[in-house]
Amino acid sequence: MALSPLDIHNKEFSRGFRGYDEDEVNEFLEQIMKDYENVLEENKALKSSLKDSKEQVSHYNTIEGTLQKSILIAQEAAEDVRRNSIQESKLIVKEAEKNADRIVNEALSRARKIAIDIEDLKKQSKVFRNRFRMLIEAQLDMIKMDDWDKLMDYEPESELLEIAADRE
Numbered sequence: 400m401a402l403s404p405l406d407i408h409n410k411e412f413s414r415g416f417r418g419y420d421e422d423e424v425n426e427f428l429e430q431i432m433k434d435y436e437n438v439l440e441e442n443k444a445l446k447s448s449l450k451d452s453k454e455q456v457s458h459y460n461t462i463e464g465t466l467q468k469s470i471l472i473a474q475e476a477a478e479d480v481r482r483n484s485i486q487e488s489k490l491i492v493k494e495a496e497k498n499a500d501r502i503v504n505e506a507l508s509r510a511r512k513i514a515i516d517i518e519d520l521k522k523q524s525k526v527f528r529n530r531f532r533m534l535i536e537a538q539l540d541m542i543k544m545d546d547w548d549k550l551m552d553y554e555p556e557s558e559l560l561e562i563a564a565d566r567e
Contacts, residue, residue, distance in 0.1 A: 410427060413420055 413423065
């Protein structure tokens, strides 16, 4: 059984002829020495255990710090990706709107040009129709002329026929 500080303090030695009984004092000192050695060994073991525990806590604290930094970096990276995605989507939408405006403007321009071309073709068609009508009417007028009847009644003179025959 280990001695407590109170036991050491309250220990009374019986008096012998020359003072305290040497054997009793020596036995008590031996008991104190053994107990003190045990305390020192236990203290040493506890210190070693404490040191190991501190090292583990330090190691775990380091891991925790690294994990927290990693989480922060991952969160920042995710935020950057999100911001970049939003920016890129805005740029894509802007570009699409520009292209849509350009396509619509080109289509309107083509539609105007086609409308103008149609109007020009209508005018040309009217002009052609009027000229064609005038040509046909002129031809009909020519057919209605009396000159055709005169041509049918015309008989070449025999002298001219002979001259033509001689030439051949």
